[in-house]
Amino acid sequence: MKLRDLTVSEATNYISRLFSSDPILNACSVIGELSGLKRYPSGHVYFSVVDEHSKLPCVMFRSDAERFAGLRLRDGDRVKLQGRVAVYQREGRYQMICHNIARDGAGELFQKFLLLKEALSKRGYFAAERKKDLPEIRRIGVITSKVGAAIEDFTSILARRNRLIQIELYPSLVQGSEAARQIIAGIAYFNRVQSVDAIVITRGGGSIEDLSCFNDAELAEAIYHSELPIVSAVGHEVDFTIADFVADLRAATPSAAAELISVPLSESEREMKRLLSDMNGALKNRVSALTTQLNNNHPTNLLSAVRRLVEYNKLQASATFDRAAGAIEAAIKDRRQSVEQHYKTIFLQNPERLLGRGYCYAKDKDGKLISTVRAVECGDDISLFMSDGKLVTTVKEVIK
Incomplete structure (x- = not known):
């Protein structure tokens, strides 16, 4: 059979007609992970959806993209697309032309998270003025799994910083449908028995x-109404949950929680050793002087002198110990005030508080912070980071 010679245009046009006539490709739904998301000044959005084996180029034209601008999608989001697969003849490649897009799976959870966060924020559950200060911690209640990295990290850091703080563990699931109920029961238990000074709720990172x-x-209600202060230490530094926002204090990790609730013993121990050394030296000098005096006295006065020595040393020892205890207590108090002042300073300077008030910061496509307009040019892709996510945009004009 003689082969027919086709031009490039004829070949791509024929392939395009095959795609258009296929009932599956002409109206299909595809689930995958967003990659390479770019929004252009024209309003069109170009991206790909990928899985572990394949990649599908996609486009959503402005008329459709405007309807989904509020989703604030970003690379890595799992989405469900609806549209058709067609041939882009000028480039000789196929792509999916999308008409609808929605988050899939974890996206629904994230939307529920945002709705609950907004509702609780309006009710004042996150207000700084209602949060309780941490008292001096002598005994801490911990709600977490009895096995795992979270409790191991927490206990090891606490033992290194202040071994005098005792831990009371309330074992609980920290994942799954029963976890919230068990954590709520742990909060109720510690508030009922009042055996600890504060509560830490913690676990490692996850999806x-x-x-x-x-x-x-x-769980948010239980944290909000707790009489005892609660520290939330859930996930990694980048993870935020409703429990973090409602709690009296948020720690980025279980290890960070152990550091926040403890004052290191090193300074207090050094001060105690110095005072005890001074006391020991003073007692030795006094005993030596009195021994010399007794040796020079008449034997008949020996008993009276011994009694006076014993009585004097008792008074001296009592006074010295009182001074030592007072100095140690003052040192610990000063250290605690310093830690509290540092925490307040860090809290006030927390950039997340600024982001929550409408500010944002920008990074270039390499992830470098942009601090001046001279660092960008028209057409550059930049990311704007806000309190609840980021925007990826293209610079249209630079005004200096």
Whole structure:
């Protein structure tokens, strides 16, 4: 059979007609992970959806993209697309032309998280003025799994910094459908028995599904109404949950929680050793002087002198110990005030507080912070970071 010679245009046009006539490709739904998301000044949005084996180029034209601008999608989001697969003849490649897009799986959880966060914020559950200060911690209640990295990290850091603080563990699930109920029971237990000075709720990092129990409305109520101060130390530094926002104090990790609740013993121990050394030297000098005096006295006065020596040393020892205890207590108090002042300073300077008031910061495509307009040019892709996510945009004009 003689082959027909086709031009490039004829070949791509024929392939395009095949795609258009295929009922599956002409109206399909695809689930995958967003990659390479770019929004252009024209309003069109170009991206790909990927899985572990393949990549599908996609485009959503402005008329459709405007309807989904509020989703604030970003690379890595798992999405469900609806549209058709067609041939872009000028480039000779196929792409999916999307008409609808929605988060899939974890995206629904994230939307529920945002709705609950907004509702609780309006009710004042995150207000700084209602948060309780941490007292001096002598005994801490910890709600977490009895095995795992979280409790191991917490106990090891606490033992290194201040071994005098005792830990009372309330074992609880920290993942799954029963986890929130067990954590709530732990909060109720510690508030009922009043055996600890504060509560730490903690676990290691995980996906939004893994941490979903800490975004539970009933758990938020339990934290809010707790009489005891609560420290939330859930996930890694980048993880935020509803429990973090409601708690009296948020620690980025279990290790950070141990550091926040403890004052190091090193300074107090050094001061105690110095005072005890001074006391020991003073007693030795006094005993030596009195021994010399006794040796020079008449034997008949020996008993009276011994009694006076014993009585004097008792008074001296009592006074010295009182001074030592007072000095140690003052040192610990000063150290605690210093720690509290540092915490307040850090809290006030926390950039997240500024982001929550409408500010944002920008980074270039390499992740470098942009501090001046001279660092960008028209057409550059930049990211704007806000309190609840980031925007990826293209610079249209630079005004100096």
